[in-house]
Amino acid sequence: MTNVLLVAGSRPTRPTVLVDALTKLRDGGATVTLACDFDPSGLEIPADLAETRNIGEDGRSGGLVFRQLVRGAARPVQVWMRASHDPWVRRHARSAEILVALDNNAVHAVWQLAQRNRRADAVFGLTPALKALDDRRARPEPAKRSALPSAPSPAVLAGDAARRASAAARLAGMAATGRRAMTVSPVRSMWRVAAAAPGIPERRRAALALRLQGSMIKAGKPGAAMAMAERVVPKVTDARARAALLGPAVDRDLAAGRVPPTLRDVVKGELARAEALHTGSHPGQAPPVVGRALDLLFHRVLHYDRLSSPLSDDPAGFLAPLHDSAVGRRLAAANGRETPAEAPVGRPPRLLFLTGLNDNFLTPIRERYDAMPDVETRHLDMSPGTPVRSFLNNGRAKLIAHRLMGQSKYGQEAQQLFGPDMEWADTVFVDWCAVPAGLLSLIDPGTTRVVVRLHSFEAFTWWPHLVDFSRVDDMVFVSEHLRDLAVAAVPRLTGPGAPRLHVLTNAMDLRRYPAEKTPDARFTLGLVGIGAIAKDPRWALEVLRELRRADERYNLVLVGKEPSPDASAAAKEYCTAFERDLAELEGLGAVRRLGQRDDIPKVLTEVGVILSTSVRESFHCALVEGAASGAVPVVRDWPFFAGRAHSARTVFPDEWVVGTPAEAAQRILALTATDEAWRAAGQAAADHALATYDWDVVAPTYDPIFKP
Template structure:
């Protein structure tokens, strides 16, 4: 009976629209109530049913409702698996699952049950899946909005209110506080990094040559022991939850000699490296972690034990504001000190003569991420060219990385369609990756920030240092808050809409003398505010290093 009913449902949901709306809903209800359909078969059928409905063009809400109805007779663990797989399917299609909260909550409930009965392995496995699902890049990075940004408390409530979430966030603390910097010898600084080294070049060069510092630089991805460990995210999650696992002991064995040597550990990027450091009691070694932006929208703030971190460095006030809302470990009795220090930037190479023809060239440097939203820059260009076809747009960088997700590919396809319309007129020029950004900027008269979110936006600062006039979108993720683009940059650099951006561009480029004067003022402000010669002493002060 159950199998015949199931077959009938599958036929009907792929039938023409008029049939499915008249009959399929009744069959789905009957199937959900079928007493003869085994639980295992019900789970399998629910997924087949959902897939068939999607292929047949059913509205997403109706196909999800059918899945939930058929899965209703499945035991809670199987239902949690079903919802998690469904969420993964939605994410693979480049969408934020409409039932994300339900899927996460169901998995966490099963993790809590496993944790309560002493099955740590099962609890950790489900927790790892929750973190992977809830903080997937499709949801937070490859679209122009993020539910974490919209309502952090509501988004994080299922995790933070669960037993495994509370256990994960329970501080381990340290046996003794960090010792003050030594006064009778150079301070030993361990610089740890896994990933992009772009933001540590100037820091590394300064302290490698500083007589008051003995520097040790370790890239974990190049280390024969740490490299394999840092790629074991499941074991990392299990150690953070359960503590004293084999993984934790391996990390301890690798990291302890470094901690015994160092007076200060500086971890760039609050990602897996910072998680590993937090798994080990640092003794009296001071731990400093720098968080850029990406990390705040990922799972890392929920895995790092901030009670073993002394200082967290942010590159902007608005990033600190947001991260304190999503990372419970950054507030409370065991929280580290927090600081705002801008990125270390050597701006001198950007001070080059500007080509007069650059006045009508808009430059967007860095287009690899959806969050950069180059389509916003294209809209600004269209508005400008509607009255003056001398304006053109230069896109610098490799373009959207379409290998990251379906969502990124969808955005890239929309961008390509717009660029294809403008390319024949020469309105848009694309320059791939270049190692000579200062040289490229000599031909840029206006530097744009079109992003939906930024923590700082070095490309704008470099453009300003070159004498290009900055036009900065009021980054939507942070617009309206106490801090944002308008507190990072001078207020007259920041605009709210493409129309406002076009109006600012016209105003500063209408006359060459006006354009050059605005560019010179921007360059002077950039050099006085963000150059490494100004800010290096701030890092010295943070680390407790005396001046040369």
């Protein structure tokens, strides 16, 4: 009988072919064993044809650390590593006269086994195996081969010894740097020093540090992981390695509501990694990495849940890692349009509105042009359940991929979705420079003019950085200071090929707000809209305290949904302090919370002083509505823009604007000192609001945009 060992690294696609070959081997006088790097039970091989084995099934093929080593190897090497640790495979390999690799993943293992049994024939495939069996039966074994010792050669033995030593060292190293080891304080301290020791090649240092960091975090020692990374990072120059080491600390800071000091390093490293993936062999893995970088740059803790923003403080400097990166340049690439926008000739202009996401600021505009007999309008609905909304959902990664590549199937789908309406329209108006604006810019608009309006919210998000502004003709802002911020954050908004920039006041119907005030309104302050941390209602409470030191009749009403403490740790910190302040003043009867209300004109009849306490606003409609009602306006000089060329002082009359709670209290005390003074100041504010901001006044300024 001839002993034959077959090794399978992958499950055969046609098991019946294998069964037929095993039958021929048995009929040819062979005793066959089959070692599989998978569970062979599904092959349904009769026991009389071959003894089958799942390599390593007896559990003696190494522990957790060994399995980690195996996972890091190439697939053919994995098969060999598991086979070399299986006593059953080694025993049958020593006695085999024919060694057979059934697939590419088994070739390396059979070659290694043949080095250790030099009397055996080693072949690849079932047909060569049958031929090798026929040859052995037809001819006796050559004397030269029969004279070979069955043991491995000295060279192989030496190589095995070296590999075992190397593997032992690797196993020991992995064990010494694993999760269990990191639970021991002296071990952590030793590795923290060793990882930063001089003389270690940078690639090895980075790999070791990343291994240690992961093990420490898994061991529940994130502080030690961060401390070790801080020691190693100064000795690592590769941006990608630095980002990997600093990333957990950045995530921890953001989760704790803090601005990470190493945010810039991590963003640069992630963008460098994305570029390497995009230009390498894994371009499909680049978009999620770009998304990670954008999520860090525009994390809500940085811009929404605190009372300051690094983007507002220094837009160009904060966003330099994005703008200076190769990925940033790809995202900013201008695809342009083949033909310029054209005005209609011989027919009414056609106007397309994208509606359905947030129409709060769009309704009066739509109603105006819907009512015009010389304008044709359409509304492309983006409400939940519509085809457009379904297309918009989870589209960021696909949009990033398109911007990196310059073309994509997603872009073709956008053309199919938006194309018919775009061909119909002369002008398309997109309110909010967010999802729809980015996806609409995937396609060439042809001769259709594209108008996008950007509000304050989007300026602190990544959406404008994914819009191809070479396909946008006009950008609308509701204030000059918002335009200035957007241009500083998105330099593509100026220069050759950039859209025209316009500042047009929000559309507000103010005629419904003037009404007779209640007798107690003179001493009642109102703050309408407190749902965002940026509204900073605590500033209003400080103003109230200042006033009540002079006269305890002053009180405050808060209108709207309150900020959520669940948004982030930073939001929770603010909300906790806000509730503490409220408890004190509510106990004195000085504050009332009205919650969300739909009857704002009626609520304002009880308000004699309307406040804007925000750290940032693009315009602040609620303040203007309060002024139109006859309430005295008091506007905080919004800190995000204070002291710049354009700010709250260029949106409203300078006398409305104050710098501190004390200044606010002084203005209120002076203008409410008597009933006559208060009513006169309120009437002056209402006159200014109606003459300057009412839709009847503002509406004609939109006509050049919509009726060119």
